[in-house]
Amino acid sequence: MFNNEMKEFMKKIPIDDLQLGIGDVAEATGVSQSQLRYWERKGYIQSLETTNRGNHKFTYKTVMQVKQIQLFMDDGYTLSSAVARARKRGAYMDLLRSFFEQRFEGMTAEDGAKIDLGPFDPEPTKHLVAYCQDQQWRFRLDSVE
Amino acid sequence: MFNNEMKEFMKKIPIDDLQLGIGDVAEATGVSQSQLRYWERKGYIQSLETTNRGNHKFTYKTVMQVKQIQLFMDDGYTLSSAVARARKRGAYMDLLRSFFEQRFEGMTAEDGAKIDLGPFDPEPTKHLVAYCQDQQWRFRLDSVE
DNA sequence: CGTGTAAGGAATTCTGACACG
DNA sequence: CGTGTAAGGAATTCTGACACG
Secondary structure, eight states, X not given: OOBSOHHHHHHHOTTXXXXXXXXXXXXXXXXXHHHHHHHXXXXXXXXXXXXXSSOOEEEHHHHXXXXXXXXXXXXXXOHHHHHHHHHHHHHHHHHHHHHHHHHOOEEEXXXXXXEEEEEETTEEEEXXXXXXXXXXXXXXXXXXX | OOBSOHHHHHHHOTTSSOEEEHHHHHHHHXXXXXXXXXXXXXXXSOOOTTTSSSOOEEEHHHHHHHHHHHHHHHTTOOHHHHHHXXXXXXXXXXXXXXXXXXXXXXXXXXXXXXXXEEEETTEEEEEEEEEEETTEEEEEEEEXX
């Protein structure tokens, strides 16, 4: 029912290896290059300067951070307090990924999408399955054959 | 219990706005610039040439596609069949995102991480909750107060 | 504090061609 | 078919300075 290439697939997702130039970060987030350079100088964000001779590269995680800071600044926070708040928010993404990597056991896209989320803990003989019907994702329990 | 900034947060994740230069794609995937240019010339992948005067920019989705093609080529497939297989796989990411955006209703990172996945369909009065304990993600059903 | 701009040098990307096969 | 390289022009990024506030 499920191909189990999924876990392997998840690991190969090129997200930790993403290194964007400053121009691409600026365009993706709407934060100017001037701002990014200043933020980096102040230590609010970091770049992978060492690995690239000269050009500053930013990870996807930093891009998220930048976007968060910007959203808080839009809400009226000063730069430094926006940074502090964004830092807490950063933990979310890591948690989501760990959930993702641990619980997504398999997936199929044929005849309606299904995602196997592994044993349902209150009833471990059954697997928790998310399935998509009419554009709606629902949950059900499936017995493992 | 859950802050509900989550859905908003998900929407603001800068992933569709990501536009990487060819060098960054090459480094992220391990596919050479020569290859990427050839693949684009053949129509196997696409760049956002129109929006950027001159420089080819690639979306994150294309980065995924490139990585998939490369993995299939590592398995011994020719370029053209690797492309065909990668295309099918591409649907996965879209499905995962739709699941994500639809069902992740809230999240908290305090005193053990918790993710609210909304009403558990076989028992809709209760919410399906994923919680993290000792680095392990488990499921349970919570009554909504 | 936080951001922008003008300035010149350095690194990146572009295209079209040619090579190997 | 699929990838690499040398070549010269075009676009991007770098740093340090200066401006405004």
